[in-house]
Amino acid sequence: MTRAALLVLADGRFPAGGHAHSGGAEEAVKAGRITGVTGLEAFLRGRLHTAGVVTAALAAAAAAGADPAELDAAADARTPSPALRLTARKLGRQLMRAARATWPSAELDALAGEFPAGAHQPVVLGLTARAAGLGAADAAYCAVYESVSGPATAVVRLLGLDPFAATGVLARLAPELDRVVDRAVSCGTAAPTQGVDVLPAASAPLLEIGAEVHAGWPVRLFAS
Amino acid sequence: MHLDHSHHGPAAVGADARRADGSRRALRIGLGGPVGSGKTATVAALCRALRDELSLAVVTNDIYTREDAEFLLREAVLPPERITAVETGACPHTAIRDDISANLEAVEDLEDEVGPLDLILVESGGDNLTATFSKGLVDAQVFVIDVAGGDDIPRKGGPGVTTADLLVVNKTDLAPYVGSDLARMAADAKAQRAELPVVFQSLRGEAGVADVAAWVRARIAAWTA
Numbered sequence: 193m194t195r196a197a198l199l200v201l202a203d204g205r206f207p208a209g210g211h212a213h214s215g216g217a218e219e220a221v222k223a224g225r226i227t228g229v230t231g232l233e234a235f236l237r238g239r240l241h242t243a244g245v246v247t248a249a250l251a252a253a254a255a256a257g258a259d260p261a262e263l264d265a266a267a268d269a270r271t272p273s274p275a276l277r278l279t280a281r282k283l284g285r286q287l288m289r290a291a292r293a294t295w296p297s298a299e300l301d302a303l304a305g306e307f308p309a310g311a312h313q314p315v316v317l318g319l320t321a322r323a324a325g326l327g328a329a330d331a332a333y334c335a336v337y338e339s340v341s342g343p344a345t346a347v348v349r350l351l352g353l354d355p356f357a358a359t360g361v362l363a364r365l366a367p368e369l370d371r372v373v374d375r376a377v378s379c380g381t382a383a384p385t386q387g388v389d390v391l392p393a394a395s396a397p398l399l400e401i402g403a404e405v406h407a408g409w410p411v412r413l414f415a416s
Numbered sequence: 417m418h419l420d421h422s423h424h425g426p427a428a429v430g431a432d433a434r435r436a437d438g439s440r441r442a443l444r445i446g447l448g449g450p451v452g453s454g455k456t457a458t459v460a461a462l463c464r465a466l467r468d469e470l471s472l473a474v475v476t477n478d479i480y481t482r483e484d485a486e487f488l489l490r491e492a493v494l495p496p497e498r499i500t501a502v503e504t505g506a507c508p509h510t511a512i513r514d515d516i517s518a519n520l521e522a523v524e525d526l527e528d529e530v531g532p533l534d535l536i537l538v539e540s541g542g543d544n545l546t547a548t549f550s551k552g553l554v555d556a557q558v559f560v561i562d563v564a565g566g567d568d569i570p571r572k573g574g575p576g577v578t579t580a581d582l583l584v585v586n587k588t589d590l591a592p593y594v595g596s597d598l599a600r601m602a603a604d605a606k607a608q609r610a611e612l613p614v615v616f617q618s619l620r621g622e623a624g625v626a627d628v629a630a631w632v633r634a635r636i637a638a639w640t641a
């Protein structure tokens with residue numbers, strides 16, 4: 193295994209479609225819940241401890257060898273909003289393409305065959321980490337970091353926020369990211385033996401509702 | 417790159433000339449260029465000119481979702497199932513160059529759903545002079561500028577003007593009103609592009625999109641040869 197593979201996978205420029213998604217930030221900006229750095233930090237913290245920990249645990253579980261189809265069903269059950277389920281599958285399909293081209297693997301091929309319209313993105317992420325020779329904690333780190341860095345970048349674009357200030361928010365959240373990863377890894381690595389019910393099911397109702405609202409807009413900059 | 421098609425499931429690499437079932441995929445032509453230069457109008461005119469002889473589809477990459485797609489739908493240049501809009505997260509050039517995954521999904525879905533297709537036109541959201549398409553997404557690209565954007569654009573160059581497989585200088589009907597010197601634009605384009613072709617067109621004029629349509633037909637002939 194190589195540490196540098198983690199950087200390749202975690203890089204925001206890894207071409208897996210994430211750049212067109214705001215993680216709910218576009219809707220939160222429009223609704224006036226994010227107007228500056230303070231609002232961004234509160235939004236990201238909420239996202240980290242709900243969607244963030246759930247996706248990180250799913251990714252860790254997939255990387256630890258849990259059954260991908262069961263994880264995909266577990267992800268569905270943890271995502272009430274149909275718009276968010278669709279987004280997660282689209283992003284999963286896009287990540288699958290990039291992952292198979294980058295780290296060819298029989299497990300990825302099998303998942304692509306089983307889910308031609310896309311499996312949930314964190315499940316694909318976990319298998320991608322395996323294909324890259326990375327472990328459960330690496331997969332969880334990619335997932336939690338993505339859960340906050342994507343919306344932060346989107347808010348920089350949407351509000352013209354100072355990019356240094358937005359990056360500072362991410363740096364301040366880093367210790368919390370570590371703690372979320374610890375929790376995600378302990379649940380995720382238990383999943384192969386104890387089943388998917390050990391995975392967290394934290395939910396942010398406003399993110400789910402906001403995603404449905406956003407999907408109905410006739411004009412928007414981000415896909416979600 | 418992983419080009420092995422013996423695995424099941426969708427192909428991993430979008431630039432492959434063959435689809436997973438072994439059939440030849442559609443030729444993909446990208447249209448890029450500055451805001452308002454006439455990309456959508458050119459796409460619409462191409463659809464009208466070619467739809468009786470070719471099986472066509474269009475992908476649009478709007479800055480604001482669906483504006484271009486809705487124009488094409490209103491104009492009824494193609495049935496709605498042949499027009500797809502991709503959302504670009506405020507960054508149209510990223511979606512056509514750095515991270516082409518959403519566009520690849522769109523072209524492959526079109527081929528699955530309404531194929532077989534001969535040609536897919538991919539319109540980029542209006543951007544700047546540096547925006548070009550990835551070779552992983554399109555087989556050839558057209559850069560559309562117009563005479564009203566300033567007759568110094570060919571001289572300024574940039575990747576679009578310099579390297580596109582076809583440069584279209586649109587809205588020549590407006591040249592007298594905006595004081596653009598077409599001869600100078602042609603000379604500058606020639607200097608930037610050497611042997612690469614340039615078309616001057618007015619979609620308001622009689623010939624319309626005919627020269628660009630002829631260029632597309634030649635690309636199709638080469639692709640299917």
Ligand SMILES: Nc1nc2c(ncn2[C@@H]2O[C@H](COP(=O)(O)OP(=O)(O)OP(=O)(O)O)[C@@H](O)[C@H]2O)c(=O)[nH]1
Binds near residue numbers: 457
């Ligand atoms: N006079 C004149 N107007 C044209 C011509 N071609 C396009 N237009 C007009 O120019 C305007 C912009 O054309 P579009 O086709 O929407 O331009 P676009 O490049 O797709 O614009 P974006 O997608 O917003 O970047 C429209 O009002 C067209 O009708 C032309 O040859 N002559």
Ligand SMILES: [Mg+2]
Binds near residue numbers: 455456484542
């Ligand atoms: Mg347009």
